Amino acid sequence: MMNINIVIRFDKFLVKKYLLWFLFFYLNSGIIQAEPIRLATTTSTDNSGLLQEIIPYFEQKTRNVVHVLSVGTGHALRLGQDGNVDVVLVHAPNAEMHWLEAGYGVNRRSVMVNDFVILGPKNDPAGIRGERNAVKTLQKIARGKHIFVSRGDDSGTHKKEMALWKKARMTPSVTWYRETGQGMGRVLQMADELNAYTISDRATWLVLRSKLSLKLLFEGDPELHNIYSIIAVNPSRYPGINYMGAMSLIAWLTSVDGQNKIRKFKLDGQSLFFPTAILD
Amino acid sequence: MNGLLLTTQQALQLLFTGDSELWSIVLLSFSVSLKAILLTTPFAFLVSFALSHGKFPGIRIILAIFNSLLSVPTVVIGLFLYVLLTRQGPFGDLRLLFTQTAMIIGQMILCFPTLVALGYAAIQAADRRVWETARTLGAPPWFSMLTVFFEVRFALLAAVLTGFGRIISEIGISMMIGGNILGYTRNITTAIAMETSKGEFAQGIALGLVLLLLSFLLTALLSYLQGHKEFTT
Numbered sequence: 001m002m003n004i005n006i007v008i009r010f011d012k013f014l015v016k017k018y019l020l021w022f023l024f025f026y027l028n029s030g031i032i033q034a035e036p037i038r039l040a041t042t043t044s045t046d047n048s049g050l051l052q053e054i055i056p057y058f059e060q061k062t063r064n065v066v067h068v069l070s071v072g073t074g075h076a077l078r079l080g081q082d083g084n085v086d087v088v089l090v091h092a093p094n095a096e097m098h099w100l101e102a103g104y105g106v107n108r109r110s111v112m113v114n115d116f117v118i119l120g121p122k123n124d125p126a127g128i129r130g131e132r133n134a135v136k137t138l139q140k141i142a143r144g145k146h147i148f149v150s151r152g153d154d155s156g157t158h159k160k161e162m163a164l165w166k167k168a169r170m171t172p173s174v175t176w177y178r179e180t181g182q183g184m185g186r187v188l189q190m191a192d193e194l195n196a197y198t199i200s201d202r203a204t205w206l207v208l209r210s211k212l213s214l215k216l217l218f219e220g221d222p223e224l225h226n227i228y229s230i231i232a233v234n235p236s237r238y239p240g241i242n243y244m245g246a247m248s249l250i251a252w253l254t255s256v257d258g259q260n261k262i263r264k265f266k267l268d269g270q271s272l273f274f275p276t277a278i279l280d
Numbered sequence: 281m282n283g284l285l286l287t288t289q290q291a292l293q294l295l296f297t298g299d300s301e302l303w304s305i306v307l308l309s310f311s312v313s314l315k316a317i318l319l320t321t322p323f324a325f326l327v328s329f330a331l332s333h334g335k336f337p338g339i340r341i342i343l344a345i346f347n348s349l350l351s352v353p354t355v356v357i358g359l360f361l362y363v364l365l366t367r368q369g370p371f372g373d374l375r376l377l378f379t380q381t382a383m384i385i386g387q388m389i390l391c392f393p394t395l396v397a398l399g400y401a402a403i404q405a406a407d408r409r410v411w412e413t414a415r416t417l418g419a420p421p422w423f424s425m426l427t428v429f430f431e432v433r434f435a436l437l438a439a440v441l442t443g444f445g446r447i448i449s450e451i452g453i454s455m456m457i458g459g460n461i462l463g464y465t466r467n468i469t470t471a472i473a474m475e476t477s478k479g480e481f482a483q484g485i486a487l488g489l490v491l492l493l494l495s496f497l498l499t500a501l502l503s504y505l506q507g508h509k510e511f512t513t
Contacts, residue, residue, distance in 0.1 A: 047478050067461045083367030185477040211479040
């Protein structure tokens, strides 16, 4: 029924193997690398490829490792508030101000701008093409009950959209308003499939443009300015936070070198973000 | 249709030209899930053995609990761990959120009930006399236990493979407490979700193919082992 010899060999083999694996695991987890800088940022900066392009320069120059978490602005601010990240790069000035006032962050610097654009089906049933005013554009979409896809995820883009609805004195209703809770890329794809209108940051739109049949129907209203700022998480709230790392990332992104790297980042020959730190 | 063919073609190209980013994601996925399963297996089988050979009250209830835990949604485990590991949570000081270690812990929790339940079934199927004979021959309990394990090794291996299949293909835990950080916690499933949201279907399909191939291999291995088991017993 059983062979004791085999059992003994099997036993030794097993014990050795597990010991090795345990050792491997604990050694692995024990290696202390330079404390990473945890950056929570918006999907637009990450999905556009900007961070993947410029962060390695920073890592090389300062011998830091940056862990990028790409989420919506609301989520990013929450991660900072809870001390789960060291620094946030976000785009919702009002929310950022509240956040700073509540003492969650310090040293806010604006880094770059681009703008929001309003997109829709090619035949433009709401007739917003040629419109000059963002608020009126949204009113047209709402009055005509044309389908509008919203992020609905408390991201910077969603916050901007909500502010615009408020200015337009319109309450979105489920009959034509689709709140998805998805990231920008997903929302653009959904709007495309549903032949709907939506609002997007320009960077994500440019990245996905070739894959969509949506058309850019409205742009250029100063109301649609999109300002990205970087803020360090308040180190006095969480003693273990990598404040020095956060500050060096802020310093580099707002330096001549960092700003130039942002300016030089292009897609199809078009700039996606315009640096602002040194101008202001 | 053309688009689908084209994307699949691009995906295969990515796979076979050794796109380094893609393969590093695959490697990371395997490294995390392998560690999780190897760290869980010994303890889980110990519990299975205690449940099948032990005599204490409540065994049936414990078994029922493990069986119901088999289908716990991964996002629930993710959320549960998030609340525990966030800086303001009870284990916040460990700073484990958004690390590989957190992913490993999450996957360990996920595969534990699977291993216990399937391990229990395997050990139950073993001949009772294996344990009794080993004990009468003077083997200490732990050694007798290993003897039982050896008797049902194929079924146990099948349990491990099933557990591995469950954790390598999960996304809820990896996304929520791993955070999809490039080169650090981005694994196959979170990368697929992200690439899809970016409209990069080729990259997503390539990674999906790796998972499909893996599940095919695991299933083949499982059915081979099951055949083997029937043959020997």
